[in-house]
Amino acid sequence: MRIQVNARNQGFEFDARAREPVLYAGLRAGIELPYECATGTCGTCKAKLISGRLHDGWREAPGRKHVKPEQREFLMCQCAAEGEAMLEVSKFVYAMEPGACTPDACPGIVRAPRRLAHDVMAFGVELEQPCDFDAGQFVLLAPAALPGYRAYSMCNFERGGRQLDFVAKRKPGGGFSEWLFGADREGERLDTFGPLGKATFDPALAKNLLCIAGGSGIAGMMSILSRAARERYFDRYRGWVFFGVRMLRDAFFLGELSAFRAQGLEITVALSDEDVPASARSEWPQLGFARGLVHEVARRTMAGKYHDMRAYVAGPPPAVDAAIRMLLLEARLTTDNIRYDKFS
Amino acid sequence: MGKRLVCRVVEIPENGLKECELEGGLKLVVANSGGEFFGFQAICPHQEVPLCEGLFDGSVLTCHMHLWQWDVRTGAPLGIAEAPLQRYPVTVEGDSLYLGGDDSALGMGELFNGLDQSILEKLAALARRESHEAGAVLYRPGDQAEDFFVLESGRVEFLIGRGERTAPGGFMLKKGEVFGWAALLDGYPARIASARCLEESALLRINGKAALRVLEGDPAAGLTVMRRLAALIARYLASSGAK
Numbered sequence: 001m002r003i004q005v006n007a008r009n010q011g012f013e014f015d016a017r018a019r020e021p022v023l024y025a026g027l028r029a030g031i032e033l034p035y036e037c038a039t040g041t042c043g044t045c046k047a048k049l050i051s052g053r054l055h056d057g058w059r060e061a062p063g064r065k066h067v068k069p070e071q072r073e074f075l076m077c078q079c080a081a082e083g084e085a086m087l088e089v090s091k092f093v094y095a096m097e098p099g100a101c102t103p104d105a106c107p108g109i110v111r112a113p114r115r116l117a118h119d120v121m122a123f124g125v126e127l128e129q130p131c132d133f134d135a136g137q138f139v140l141l142a143p144a145a146l147p148g149y150r151a152y153s154m155c156n157f158e159r160g161g162r163q164l165d166f167v168a169k170r171k172p173g174g175g176f177s178e179w180l181f182g183a184d185r186e187g188e189r190l191d192t193f194g195p196l197g198k199a200t201f202d203p204a205l206a207k208n209l210l211c212i213a214g215g216s217g218i219a220g221m222m223s224i225l226s227r228a229a230r231e232r233y234f235d236r237y238r239g240w241v242f243f244g245v246r247m248l249r250d251a252f253f254l255g256e257l258s259a260f261r262a263q264g265l266e267i268t269v270a271l272s273d274e275d276v277p278a279s280a281r282s283e284w285p286q287l288g289f290a291r292g293l294v295h296e297v298a299r300r301t302m303a304g305k306y307h308d309m310r311a312y313v314a315g316p317p318p319a320v321d322a323a324i325r326m327l328l329l330e331a332r333l334t335t336d337n338i339r340y341d342k343f344s
Numbered sequence: 345m346g347k348r349l350v351c352r353v354v355e356i357p358e359n360g361l362k363e364c365e366l367e368g369g370l371k372l373v374v375a376n377s378g379g380e381f382f383g384f385q386a387i388c389p390h391q392e393v394p395l396c397e398g399l400f401d402g403s404v405l406t407c408h409m410h411l412w413q414w415d416v417r418t419g420a421p422l423g424i425a426e427a428p429l430q431r432y433p434v435t436v437e438g439d440s441l442y443l444g445g446d447d448s449a450l451g452m453g454e455l456f457n458g459l460d461q462s463i464l465e466k467l468a469a470l471a472r473r474e475s476h477e478a479g480a481v482l483y484r485p486g487d488q489a490e491d492f493f494v495l496e497s498g499r500v501e502f503l504i505g506r507g508e509r510t511a512p513g514g515f516m517l518k519k520g521e522v523f524g525w526a527a528l529l530d531g532y533p534a535r536i537a538s539a540r541c542l543e544e545s546a547l548l549r550i551n552g553k554a555a556l557r558v559l560e561g562d563p564a565a566g567l568t569v570m571r572r573l574a575a576l577i578a579r580y581l582a583s584s585g586a587k
Binding site: 004007008044090321324328335336 | 390391413504513
């Protein structure tokens, strides 16, 4: 199906597969249509139908509160065209840069699901086709048994690899996490679409790095740190990681984070709901521990050290918002040096 | 339009923001920058986010949702923001703030806002106000590019190419947006696109050379306009990484 998108600055044409949401078809064609969550929540991919017919795959999508159906507005991540269609996007839209990792759909198989903490699971997805992604990106996952996609950040970094690694936190009532925690999913098939997301890291950045993560927001940071460590980035630039969890029992990846210490990274685990147990420092001598919300711990440690800095922030919205406020108003970072991923 | 009450001065703390609803339903966000007041559209031009929930340090307003930023003195976009804020001039009289003064498309638009009132008056004297029906064609490729336009209301779309081989070239929909800017450039005597009103539209038509003569009389203002014009053109030419 031929889709035409008229944006503020120019028009684009691309083909969509049957039942393929317009957003995915456009991204696959290398057009940077606006999106953030790509899964029906945020409303960023709002567009207006000028001509043609659409099939809405999820009429109850939370992001629908941002659209006015009477003005023929819809979410591109949920709606597929039924035949030729013309849409309007009231934003500036550009073609992806040459060399960007263009997303596509690819079947995969769940590999090696295992508990990392009482409510956190690690798992791999083995893709049918090798894929490139940037450090800090995410993909959409849809097990055959569940309707719709969920977004998960990769924790590894690989070029042309076929293995994507993830962590998932158990969320009561969360379709994917209940499915993952509910039984051994080794070998189960799922659909993927990706890679997506712009909170990416490239070593050409050439700045000091500050990573502030709440809970499973550490996933994307692990990918960024892997990429940086592989290039021995921290021989030339400084790096700080603040990993916020409620209690020590909620923390994971502490062994992997300890290994980054050898490259010169300073890593602090912030515990919001308990004092630092005496055992923590003896068990993890490479890591720092502090009591407090993750952005507050970062504020105390980082005062006066923000020179030439790029910050990455990921986690639940309140943690991300608080960290961004601190980085903008106190650390005085410019907005292009704050990359963030708000789980919603 | 006469002046309208916005709110009482004491309602906006120093270096604070407040959303105000005026008689008639217009909503503004008003910023108090060290005792000076600046009024803007209440909702972020990016998505439907109230700007009063944003971050404000006394000079830069940041929308908390996607970190678009603006200079409150001009409404000009900063950092990653892709669009300016629509300004509404507010004045203090006694213990209250009023909306009044120049809210013309010219004065609030992206190219000329914040310029000295005397310059704006000279530009306004050059402007011819035109109304066009839906479907009206303003210019076609090859037409002489003598005038530029400032959108007052309505919607104008562009098509690049001729005949069968046309491609959509974007559209204008915000009050104060400027198009037909070849008229402000040397060496681009002819239109390269067609411009057509998609709905009933009101425009200001200004002769490019005459506008440049006005700006030559105030080189500082002229430089400001040229810098903004360069940014505007770059926004249309940019690839995603370069914007």
